[in-house]
Amino acid sequence: MQTLILDLQYALRTFIRSRGFAVTAVLTLAAGIGANTAIFSIMDAVLLRPLPYQHPDRLVRLYETEAAPGKYPFTGPDYLDWKSRNSTFSGMTLFYWPTDMNLSGNGQPDPVRAVPTEANFFSLLGVSPVLGRTWVQGEDQPGKDDVVILSYALWQSRFGANPKVVGQVLELNARKRTVIGVMPDGFSFPAAARLWIPLDTSSRGLGERGSHSFNAIGRMKPGVTVPQAHADLASIAAQLEKAFPDTNHKVSAIVVPLQDDLAGKSRTSLLMMLAAVGLVLLIACANIANLLLSRAVGRQKEMAVRSSLGASRLRLLRQLLTESLLLSLVGGGFGVLLGWVLITLLPTIKSFSLPDFNTIELNGAVLLFALGLTVLTGILFGLAPAVQAARLDLFDELKGGAGSSISPGRRRRLMSNGLVVGELALSMILLISAGLLLKDFARVRGVEIGVRREGLWTGAVQLPEAIYKTDQQRAVFAQKLLDQARQVPGVQTASLSDRLPLEGGSNYYVQIRGHVSRKMSGPLVESHRVTPEYFRTMGIPLLKGRLLTAEDTEHSREMDTRRQQAWEKNTRLPAEQRNLMIYATVINATMARTLWPGEDPVGRMFSGGGGDENGPWREVVGVVGDVRQWGLTEKPQPEAYDALYAPSRVFLTLHISLPASSIGPAVRRALSTIDPSLALYRERTISEVVDDNSKGQRFLSSLVGSFALLAALLAAIGIYGVLSYVVTQRTREIGIRISLGATRSRVLGDILRQGMTLAAIGFTLGLGGAFAAGRVMESLLHEVQPRDPFVFLATSAFLALVTLMACLLPARRAAKLDPIRALRYE
Numbered sequence: 001m002q003t004l005i006l007d008l009q010y011a012l013r014t015f016i017r018s019r020g021f022a023v024t025a026v027l028t029l030a031a032g033i034g035a036n037t038a039i040f041s042i043m044d045a046v047l048l049r050p051l052p053y054q055h056p057d058r059l060v061r062l063y064e065t066e067a068a069p070g071k072y073p074f075t076g077p078d079y080l081d082w083k084s085r086n087s088t089f090s091g092m093t094l095f096y097w098p099t100d101m102n103l104s105g106n107g108q109p110d111p112v113r114a115v116p117t118e119a120n121f122f123s124l125l126g127v128s129p130v131l132g133r134t135w136v137q138g139e140d141q142p143g144k145d146d147v148v149i150l151s152y153a154l155w156q157s158r159f160g161a162n163p164k165v166v167g168q169v170l171e172l173n174a175r176k177r178t179v180i181g182v183m184p185d186g187f188s189f190p191a192a193a194r195l196w197i198p199l200d201t202s203s204r205g206l207g208e209r210g211s212h213s214f215n216a217i218g219r220m221k222p223g224v225t226v227p228q229a230h231a232d233l234a235s236i237a238a239q240l241e242k243a244f245p246d247t248n249h250k251v252s253a254i255v256v257p258l259q260d261d262l263a264g265k266s267r268t269s270l271l272m273m274l275a276a277v278g279l280v281l282l283i284a285c286a287n288i289a290n291l292l293l294s295r296a297v298g299r300q301k302e303m304a305v306r307s308s309l310g311a312s313r314l315r316l317l318r319q320l321l322t323e324s325l326l327l328s329l330v331g332g333g334f335g336v337l338l339g340w341v342l343i344t345l346l347p348t349i350k351s352f353s354l355p356d357f358n359t360i361e362l363n364g365a366v367l368l369f370a371l372g373l374t375v376l377t378g379i380l381f382g383l384a385p386a387v388q389a390a391r392l393d394l395f396d397e398l399k400g401g402a403g404s405s406i407s408p409g410r411r412r413r414l415m416s417n418g419l420v421v422g423e424l425a426l427s428m429i430l431l432i433s434a435g436l437l438l439k440d441f442a443r444v445r446g447v448e449i450g451v452r453r454e455g456l457w458t459g460a461v462q463l464p465e466a467i468y469k470t471d472q473q474r475a476v477f478a479q480k481l482l483d484q485a486r487q488v489p490g491v492q493t494a495s496l497s498d499r500l501p502l503e504g505g506s507n508y509y510v511q512i513r514g515h516v517s518r519k520m521s522g523p524l525v526e527s528h529r530v531t532p533e534y535f536r537t538m539g540i541p542l543l544k545g546r547l548l549t550a551e552d553t554e555h556s557r558e559m560d561t562r563r564q565q566a567w568e569k570n571t572r573l574p575a576e577q578r579n580l581m582i583y584a585t586v587i588n589a590t591m592a593r594t595l596w597p598g599e600d601p602v603g604r605m606f607s608g609g610g611g612d613e614n615g616p617w618r619e620v621v622g623v624v625g626d627v628r629q630w631g632l633t634e635k636p637q638p639e640a641y642d643a644l645y646a647p648s649r650v651f652l653t654l655h656i657s658l659p660a661s662s663i664g665p666a667v668r669r670a671l672s673t674i675d676p677s678l679a680l681y682r683e684r685t686i687s688e689v690v691d692d693n694s695k696g697q698r699f700l701s702s703l704v705g706s707f708a709l710l711a712a713l714l715a716a717i718g719i720y721g722v723l724s725y726v727v728t729q730r731t732r733e734i735g736i737r738i739s740l741g742a743t744r745s746r747v748l749g750d751i752l753r754q755g756m757t758l759a760a761i762g763f764t765l766g767l768g769g770a771f772a773a774g775r776v777m778e779s780l781l782h783e784v785q786p787r788d789p790f791v792f793l794a795t796s797a798f799l800a801l802v803t804l805m806a807c808l809l810p811a812r813r814a815a816k817l818d819p820i821r822a823l824r825y826e
Helices: 002-017 019-048 076-085 121-125 152-159 226-243 258-263 266-298 300-308 313-348 364-390 394-399 410-445 471-486 534-538 550-568 575-580 589-595 660-674 686-729 731-739 744-780 789-815 819-823
Strands: 059-064 089-095 099-104 110-117 147-150 169-172 175-182 195-198 215-220 253-257 456-462 491-497 506-509 524-530 542-545 582-588 605-607 617-624 639-643 649-656 680-685
Touching: 002 019, 002 313, 019 258, 019 266, 019 313, 019 364, 019 686, 059 226, 059 258, 076 089, 076 226, 089 110, 089 121, 099 456, 110 680, 121 215, 147 152, 215 226, 226 253, 253 258, 258 266, 266 364, 266 410, 266 686, 266 744, 300 313, 313 364, 410 686, 410 744, 410 789, 456 660, 456 686, 471 491, 471 550, 471 649, 471 660, 491 534, 534 649, 550 582, 550 639, 582 589, 589 617, 589 639, 617 639, 649 660, 660 680, 680 686, 686 731, 686 744, 686 789, 731 744, 731 819, 744 789
Parallel strands: 110 195, 147 175, 524 639, 582 617
Antiparallel strands: 059 215, 059 253, 089 215, 099 110, 099 169, 147 195, 169 175, 456 649, 456 680, 491 524, 491 649, 506 524, 542 617, 582 639, 605 617
């Protein structure tokens, strides 16, 4: 320990004398370790740390399959069968999608997102409230469900963290509910939930078998594995398929660990980011190692004297490694501070879209990672220079006079050059990866979505069932909203729809009239309800036939009324009546090609909602252009547009000629004249909808791009340092050459050639590594090939230019040497 303390004191004095070197090394390390610490803290929260629920390893997400590929939500009756018949689960719970609701009170109503859940939802997760209680058995049945549980964030923002909030009555969608509890800070399952309400789990509320509408999670019994649970549920699904061959055709089970399900595609992105910052840190280590190699030349006499006085090679190695570790520890300390700053800034980044079920923080695991990385880094960049410095020819070093050690050994030159080659190769891999991501993001961001990108404003309205009980009431509201919106200054056209492009939707199986096919097995078609002005407002072109009209809307309303009346009487219209019911429908071009390839689809008929061969039928009256409904990276799906007349939740879309900032207040005023209890949700332009859809790609590409530029800068500094050192060491030689007649351009060319030779080797290795990395990146790219020639050429040209500039400075310094001064140089 005494020796260690002496070594540390000596290292500290040495670094104080070489402040420039020490500051450069510490800042370089701080950048690398800080970035790695920040990214690892995200990985720790998303992938490594268990979910903040009771026995999270036993929680799984449950899905059903269908005849079409993919995984799907649950049907209510299937869920009840799975729950009652299984032998591998201690419990299952059902919940619905987050739903926009109006939270009324003093002043303007607040838009909130509520999640309806089964009564055992919180108990199955094992989460307790900080105030009050959660659901009790039976509160998910009609007549007993007038209760609500608040999120911690809503409790603070809306109720001022009032500890007496439990028992208060609030109005949610014009229905009074009693607050019974407040959930702990950080709990927001599913994501973005602001409050929870009971789900109607009556037979009427769960709907019919075949309608996939609900989400489910389960808790496996102790000792049960995911494959065992899957086999159990698949067996039950097979029994149900035999019992209900129409609705449960090819319906089976998918069981996914809940943490894997929540992390989703984030795993690949996080691993990509960690690889990027890891490469940056390796480049930083190579830079510092080169600095230490250069510094070791000036300390050769010191090492020789210490060795002659009795210091062993192991003792010298220990001293030099102590210096390296001291550097890395100081750099690591600043790196942890930088990581903490980056973690603090993450929530303010709009494009940051990773799961947040665990808090991203500098906890013990992250600090331990940072410490381990710091020590490993110190050994990594310090070991080779230390071994090189400790391996001395004692006789040659002590007999040499001034300038005898000017020329570095061949081994040291090879090591230094090898480090620069490695830096350039790693930089090339990072830059190409970033280039592919950035080009892909630009392509995805600019992809044709099927609607106009400029001059479209949209907002959503949720109609409370307690007030708007009938189709007539909702239809009247919809018409009033359209009339008021058209009077807003700057509005050219206005329309209503039940969903927006890029934000998903729902679908159903269809059966083509005149074709015999199994029920619930035909093509899947996206369902979309719109008012007649929708296509003109959105800028969707008509390709064939005609668009929907007001008469089509009225006809749809009349037929839906007849079907609703029959359903309320628990009866179904006779087949002959259903066969005569025909709705007017507009389809997209993809649906026309899928269902009627090479034929004219106008006038053709199909049934929806299960593919009933007896109707009701939808008659194709027109074909319009494709719209991307499921995101920028998903191709358009077959889609049918039906008439919208009585929505319970509706998107108002306006084609405007004025700035969007002036539209929102005017629409809110118009809405308040119709019903002051309603809130306007999610006011955005279509450009903002596109931004929301691409923010994950933007975050990843910008982050990796930043790391790649940092890597290129470090590589440039590295090759600049090596060539500067070479010029310094060859000063006497260059002076002699110039005095003997060598031209300055020849000297310039020699130094540039040496630098660019290293660059060429590094580029070659980097291109090979980038080809291999492209395979790993394939899942992250959508519109760009992983071996895009333009990206490879542009990146190579950029890095070559950066390298040339780094080589040019020391080369020009060499060419401008004064021979007289050079010959006097020691």
